[in-house]
Amino acid sequence: MPKIVDAEARRQEVVEAVFRIIASDGLERASLREVADEAGLAVGSVRHYFASSDELLVHSFAVVIDRIATRLEEAFTVVESLDQASAEHDNAVLTLLGQFLPLDEELAVDACVWMAFRHAARIRPVLEEEAARSHRAVAAVVGRLVMRLMPDAGTGQERLVTEAERLLATLDGLCMHALLQPEWMTFEVCRDVLSAHLDSLVVSRPTVNLKAHRE
């Protein structure tokens, strides 16, 4: 009966426009009119696919979360498929961690958008739920990765949590710096930092009892 348009594809186009605007001009410029312009549509058209500005933003947040989570899951299955302690395994781990960083154009856009939404979620309740989902999804993958990289710490669950959080913090910090101070953060520095962190993961275990950090 009606004019048939692939609604989901259209929505995706609008979301891509949102991503471009956030990456170049920030979340606060992602208004309906700006998004419509960027997508080559009228405001009314955008509003036809998204009931409100909030729905558009929440959905865009969800899309970028899914993209990142999917990349991480795929990279993790690669890691799992490789023999541990092989050079390919180490490279696969670095590739996995690199999914967090703005190493190419697409990753940079996702990183910008992801950061912007997570920070906005601190203030805007509509984004809260997706922010929590985002954190759970990423923490799950990083947690599994840490468990794989520290097989000898099976008992010390507390240490696993600490190390997962530590890796997560380092990743987010690196991503932040790569976005905010790109002139100081070359690819090499990123790689060196990640390598150093991985070294610290496998080595630091037996040294815990040497120092007196028991408080």
Added chain:
Amino acid sequence: MPKIVDAEARRQEVVEAVFRIIASDGLERASLREVADEAGLAVGSVRHYFASSDELLVHSFAVVIDRIATRLEEAFTVVESLDQASAEHDNAVLTLLGQFLPLDEELAVDACVWMAFRHAARIRPVLEEEAARSHRAVAAVVGRLVMRLMPDAGTGQERLVTEAERLLATLDGLCMHALLQPEWMTFEVCRDVLSAHLDSLVVSRPTVNLKAHRE
């Protein structure tokens, strides 16, 4: 001749109002009218002390940078005054690193404001200069700290840079998580993560050549 008002004190009051608004409602809500209301003034009064909205925001950014930098410098002189490898030294280092985290109300406000401005500076050219100053100031202290904690790496300057960046990234990531996911980030987790990182600093040096991350 004129009505004498401590202009600098008034500016400071306005800046404090900006901080409160950013911490509770985000940078985008820090408009002249909101700030004036929060400060108990009229828009015209705020505009008397700050020529424009941009000047107000840039000055607020500068103030928070100075506050953080001052705290770091003071904490670092404490570290320098203590005998290395003593328990007090370790505590002083943890205290220094804790200055980055929202461990109390004042630190939390500063952390919020600092994060908000740094991210805004990616987009808004007026904030660029202060953002660069902020990064230089903090990187300087963290760099000196890393040099102190890794005395044996005197030659490997590249490694020092990597470790400084790694510590900085971990700190910023921890701060982010503490602000955005406070329910998952208790004080204890923060402390454990920082302790683990410090352990990894002093230990990881001799193990670099064991693995094949040379490529």
Added chain:
DNA sequence: ACGGTTCAAGCACATTTGTGCTAAAAAGAT
């Protein structure tokens, strides 16, 4: 051919924002 449904576009209105400008109030100096 045509009707009904979906899509696209736009108008109108209330809010909010930054800023230029004017003017009243306050208070020390004379």
Added chain:
DNA sequence: ATCTTTTTAGCACAAATGTGCTTGAACCGT
């Protein structure tokens, strides 16, 4: 008491934003 300068307050205007509502346009099934 009066003058002068600072301080405070407010108005007005243009620009931008979200949203309710209306109007065409397009097109598939009958």
